[in-house]
Amino acid sequence: MLELHSVTRRFGANRAVDNVSLAIEPGSFVGVIGRSGAGKSTLLRMINRLLDPTEGSIRWNGRDVTQLKGAELRAWRMRCAMVFQQFNIVGRLDVLTNVLMGRLNHMSEPRSLLKMWRAEDKAIAISALDQFDMTALAGQRAESLSGGQQQRVAICRALVQEPDIILADEPIASLDPRNTRLVMDALLRLNRHFGITIVCNLHDLDIAKDYCGRLVGMAQGRVVFDGAPDSLTEAAARELYGLEADEAMTMIPASQPITGLQHAAAAA
Amino acid sequence: MSHATIRLPDHQIELLSAGYRRELAQRRRMALVGFVILMLAVLLSGFVAEVRPGVLFENIGKFTSYFGRIFYLDTGALVFTDIGEWFWGFWKWGKQLIDTLLIAYLGTLFGAIFAFLICFSAAINLTPQAGIRFAARRYLEFCRTVPEIVFALIFVVAFGLGPVPGVLAIMIHTIGALGKLFAEVVENIDMKPVEGIVASGGTRWQSIRYGVLPQVLPNFASYALLRFEINVRGASVMGFVGAGGIGQDLIEAIRKFYYSDVSAILLMIIATVMVIDIATERLRHRLITMEQGR
Amino acid sequence: MIPPRDLFPDRAAVSARHPAIMAGSRRAQIIGWALVALLVALTVLSLSRLEFSFARLGSGLVQLGTFLGLMIPPSPGAQLATFSKALAETVAIAFLGTLLAAILSFPIGFLAARNVMTNRVVQFMTRRFSDSIRGVDTLIWALIWINVVGLGPFAGVLAIMTSDIGSFSKLYSEAIESVDRKPSEGVISTGGSSLHAVRFGIIPAVLPVLISQTLYYFESNTRSATIIGIVGAGGIGLHLAEMIRTFEWDRVAFIILMVLATVALIDFVSSRLRLALVGQRTTPV
Ligand SMILES: Nc1ncnc2c1ncn2[C@@H]1O[C@H](COP(=O)(O)OP(=O)(O)O)[C@@H](O)[C@H]1O
Ligand SMILES: [Mg+2]
Numbered sequence: 001m002l003e004l005h006s007v008t009r010r011f012g013a014n015r016a017v018d019n020v021s022l023a024i025e026p027g028s029f030v031g032v033i034g035r036s037g038a039g040k041s042t043l044l045r046m047i048n049r050l051l052d053p054t055e056g057s058i059r060w061n062g063r064d065v066t067q068l069k070g071a072e073l074r075a076w077r078m079r080c081a082m083v084f085q086q087f088n089i090v091g092r093l094d095v096l097t098n099v100l101m102g103r104l105n106h107m108s109e110p111r112s113l114l115k116m117w118r119a120e121d122k123a124i125a126i127s128a129l130d131q132f133d134m135t136a137l138a139g140q141r142a143e144s145l146s147g148g149q150q151q152r153v154a155i156c157r158a159l160v161q162e163p164d165i166i167l168a169d170e171p172i173a174s175l176d177p178r179n180t181r182l183v184m185d186a187l188l189r190l191n192r193h194f195g196i197t198i199v200c201n202l203h204d205l206d207i208a209k210d211y212c213g214r215l216v217g218m219a220q221g222r223v224v225f226d227g228a229p230d231s232l233t234e235a236a237a238r239e240l241y242g243l244e245a246d247e248a249m250t251m252i253p254a255s256q257p258i259t260g261l262q263h264a265a266a267a268a
Numbered sequence: 269m270s271h272a273t274i275r276l277p278d279h280q281i282e283l284l285s286a287g288y289r290r291e292l293a294q295r296r297r298m299a300l301v302g303f304v305i306l307m308l309a310v311l312l313s314g315f316v317a318e319v320r321p322g323v324l325f326e327n328i329g330k331f332t333s334y335f336g337r338i339f340y341l342d343t344g345a346l347v348f349t350d351i352g353e354w355f356w357g358f359w360k361w362g363k364q365l366i367d368t369l370l371i372a373y374l375g376t377l378f379g380a381i382f383a384f385l386i387c388f389s390a391a392i393n394l395t396p397q398a399g400i401r402f403a404a405r406r407y408l409e410f411c412r413t414v415p416e417i418v419f420a421l422i423f424v425v426a427f428g429l430g431p432v433p434g435v436l437a438i439m440i441h442t443i444g445a446l447g448k449l450f451a452e453v454v455e456n457i458d459m460k461p462v463e464g465i466v467a468s469g470g471t472r473w474q475s476i477r478y479g480v481l482p483q484v485l486p487n488f489a490s491y492a493l494l495r496f497e498i499n500v501r502g503a504s505v506m507g508f509v510g511a512g513g514i515g516q517d518l519i520e521a522i523r524k525f526y527y528s529d530v531s532a533i534l535l536m537i538i539a540t541v542m543v544i545d546i547a548t549e550r551l552r553h554r555l556i557t558m559e560q561g562r
Numbered sequence: 563m564i565p566p567r568d569l570f571p572d573r574a575a576v577s578a579r580h581p582a583i584m585a586g587s588r589r590a591q592i593i594g595w596a597l598v599a600l601l602v603a604l605t606v607l608s609l610s611r612l613e614f615s616f617a618r619l620g621s622g623l624v625q626l627g628t629f630l631g632l633m634i635p636p637s638p639g640a641q642l643a644t645f646s647k648a649l650a651e652t653v654a655i656a657f658l659g660t661l662l663a664a665i666l667s668f669p670i671g672f673l674a675a676r677n678v679m680t681n682r683v684v685q686f687m688t689r690r691f692s693d694s695i696r697g698v699d700t701l702i703w704a705l706i707w708i709n710v711v712g713l714g715p716f717a718g719v720l721a722i723m724t725s726d727i728g729s730f731s732k733l734y735s736e737a738i739e740s741v742d743r744k745p746s747e748g749v750i751s752t753g754g755s756s757l758h759a760v761r762f763g764i765i766p767a768v769l770p771v772l773i774s775q776t777l778y779y780f781e782s783n784t785r786s787a788t789i790i791g792i793v794g795a796g797g798i799g800l801h802l803a804e805m806i807r808t809f810e811w812d813r814v815a816f817i818i819l820m821v822l823a824t825v826a827l828i829d830f831v832s833s834r835l836r837l838a839l840v841g842q843r844t845t846p847v
Contacts, residue, residue: 048467050463050466050467074469074470074471075469076469077466077467077468077469078468078469081467081468082464082467082468084460084463084464084467086460087460087464088460088461088463088464088467089461089464090461090464090465090478090479090482091461092482092483093478093482096583097478101464101465101468101470101478102468104465104468104469104470104471104474104478105468105469105470109471109473109474112474112477113473113474113477119577119584122577122583122584122586123570123573123574123576123577123584124570124573126573126576126577126580126583126584127570127572127573127576127577128569128570130576130580135576135580135583138580138583139583139587154464157464157468158468159569160569160570161468161469162569194567194569195567309657310657310658310661312654313653313654313655313657313658314654314658316650316651316654316715317651317654317655317658317715317716317718317719317796318714318715318716318796319658319715319716319719320711320716323711323712323716324710324711324716324720327710327711327712328710330709330710331706331707331710334706334709334710367611367612370608370611370612371612373604373605373608374605374608374609374612377601377605410822413785413821413822413825413826414818414821414822415785415786415788415789417701417789417792418788418789418802418818421792421802421803421806422626422629422806422814423622423626425625425629425806425807425809426622426623426625426626426629427618427619427622427625428618428622430612430613431612431613432612432613432614432618432619432622433622435612435614501696501697501699502699504699504702505699505701505702508701508792508793509792509803512612518702519705519793522702522705522706522709523705534698534702537697537698538694538697538698541696541697542693542694542697545693545697
């Protein structure tokens with residue numbers, strides 16, 4: 001269980017995340033929604049400790065992770081893998097090496113620096129690629145791949161960390177609609193198959209409603225909505241997105257089943 | 269003859285050109301002030317540096333005659349008439365040139381290794397701690413600013429005569445010069461891959477090895493090669509202060525007026541530096557095209 | 563709690579299906595290790611040829627430690643005035659040497675630039691000429707000029723000037739070659755001669771670059787000027803060498819600090835001037 005207790009992060013006078021408290025159940029698929037600048041990225045980055053909270057604490061199974069340092073901090077980062085909007089893989093390395101980056105914390109440092117991978121780690125990396133039908137790309141330079149392929153490489157890297165949580169920061173914002181589905185389906189599969197908790201920042205309300213079991217809405221650093229996708233009313237969405245609300249809610253592609261919205265409309 | 273251009277009325281031209289002149293005059297005034305300051309500086313430093321153009325003009329003949337003289341053998345014959353006599357010390361000097369190259373090689377290699385280890389601490393994107401960064405930068409600055417021959421002078425006293433102090437002196441200077449360039453390269457990388465590895469639980473050196481290195485290695489290699497070329501030239505004078513290499517024989521030849529030896533050694537040094545220059549240039553070019561090709 | 567799970571149950575089978583990926587690229591590995599082996603072998607060879615030994619390094623470091631101890635606190639003794647005068651001389655040498663070199667290199671740069679000098683033979687000869695000059699270190703030039711004008715700072719000025727002509731000719735010609743061709747084409751198209759094209763099409767564009775590069779060299783020449791005194795060509799170097807030879811370590815440290823401060827000051831001044839004249843930071847590499 002991941003718990004945030006009154007977490008605040010300030011940049012100068014700006015409260016990017018403001019007094020957020022959340023509890024995230026193991027195995028859940030949580031979508032964090034809100035307009036750009038609401039503090040979603042800051043929230044996720046604090047969980048992985050790429051950023052430190054100014055106030056408050058983050059607990060994993062009762063243990064405070066905000067105080068971790070050194071090897072313990074790295075072990076925690078390994079448990080909560082990150083997936084980024086811009087993929088953050090190393091373009092000049094080949095795909096297999098990029099996936100092996102997720103195993104760095106599982107091997108001795110000198111060994112890893114000399115690139116002396118163990119057969120076990122390689123086997124794990126290859127079978128992660130195999131799960132996404134990407135073994136054929138193993139030897140290619142990562143920067144030569146399409147955006148969707150690069151994001152799936154990043155998800156493979158997250159997977160070989162054998163994480164308990166995957167924190168995905170707008171993983172589909174740089175992708176076309178087909179790749180959007182592929183990437184979200186990949187995350188969903190990890191969630192269903194392996195029970196990995198997914199916390200996913202999303203810009204797109206419809207995707208969020210399609211995939212997430214729970215939505216957390218943020219505005220100006222605060223949590224302004226927390227509940228099942230069905231219970232997100234139009235009024236709540238309006239508060240979340242402000243003037244962008246109409247845009248966010250009419251971006252629904254006609255071909256998709258509009259489950260969430262129909263419920264919301266029925267409730268209204 | 270008719271002109272297609274319409275000529276403006278004279279008073280308008282007058283008005284416009286007055287404005288143009290005003291602007292020009294202002295620029296001229298600024299240039300004049302700058303020129304006067306420059307001239308004052310020239311006069312002052314000419315006085316301090318005891319510049320005596322008279323001496324130069326009186327003796328400029330010596331400069332050309334010096335270059336004339338170094339191309340004559342003791343026998344009075346032109347050097348080209350007896351290459352064997354001119355390059356009588358070819359093997360001796362050749363060995364010393366090889367030593368010179370090895371001094372430059374070791375100095376560049378060890379300097380580059382230490383510069384590599386330090387440069388990440390001097391780069392703001394990998395070392396946000398101001399204290400560490402300040403220390404690393406000041407250290408590099410110190411290594412870079414003190415000329416290598418000064419280090420050589422001190423090291424000759426500490427380590428004894430020979431190539432050892434020469435290597436160490438070049439190494440220290442190389443640490444400073446390359447460390448700064450390396451740090452600048454590192455500061456210009458894309459940080460996203462590094463962040464990705466840190467977020468997976470990678471250590472500092474793991475994220476440098478896999479996130480930073482692939483991005484900077486071609487540039488690092490290119491700068492190190494460039495430095496090697498500079499260091500070969502630097503190593504050629506290490507012998508002046510007793511720190512090994514060809515410089516020892518060169519300064520002796522110049523001081524004792526062994527004219528033809530001076531030209532022979534200088535030609536060997538120039539040829540070596542040119543070969544190294546061309547070779548490193550080729551390699552650097554290959555590195556760059558390889559980088560863009562992939 | 564999440565039950566213990568195996569995320570990769572079929573990894574043995576999958577890796578068996580992809581032996582090539584498991585083996586990795588042998589060729590890249592072999593090339594990498596061969597390169598490392600070559601470097602290591604060359605290094606070991608050089609170290610032994612140049613008579614490196616742990617004993618020598620160890621005793622040298624101990625010596626160096628004692629010197630360092632004696633350097634503190636740095637002090638000029640009774641020679642502050644002498645040192646200051648010598649330092650002023652050093653700066654003057656660097657300034658005059660750089661200025662003279664810049665003036666003389668300006669035409670040479672054009673002669674060596676491919677886009678201006680259409681005569682290939684002249685262009686090639688000029689390039690080789692400047693390459694030869696650069697192949698000879700400043701200290702050597704100082705020794706040669708001492709033969710002409712005698713010991714003293716004037717020889718230093720000429721030495722700095724000569725060795726900088728080599729560097730400036732190359733830098734200037736490269737800057738001229740990389741200049742935008744459109745302005746000179748414009749001048750030519752209005753009926754101007756090729757000299758007009760140089761005067762109005764090229765010089766305005768390259769002048770700021772050349773000035774900036776020259777100012778950049780002023781700082782590095784100050785460093786060179788501190789050492790030419792070692793062979794008797796004026797400046798602080800003479801005193802520095804003297805103090806090292808007589809083991810006056812506190813004075814050595816003081817002189818080095820003076821040099822560091824002066825170079826920092828000149829760096830500051832020249833980068834301010836660059837900024838004022840050129841409007842932006844352009845550093846030649
Ligand atoms: N490194 C930073 N420095 C200063 N301000 C930041 C930084 N990162 C984010 N912010 C600010 O924090 C707020 C939240 O940003 P972010 O978490 O990126 O929002 P979101 O991901 O929801 O778009 C924004 O106002 C942003 O300008
Ligand atoms: Mg964001």
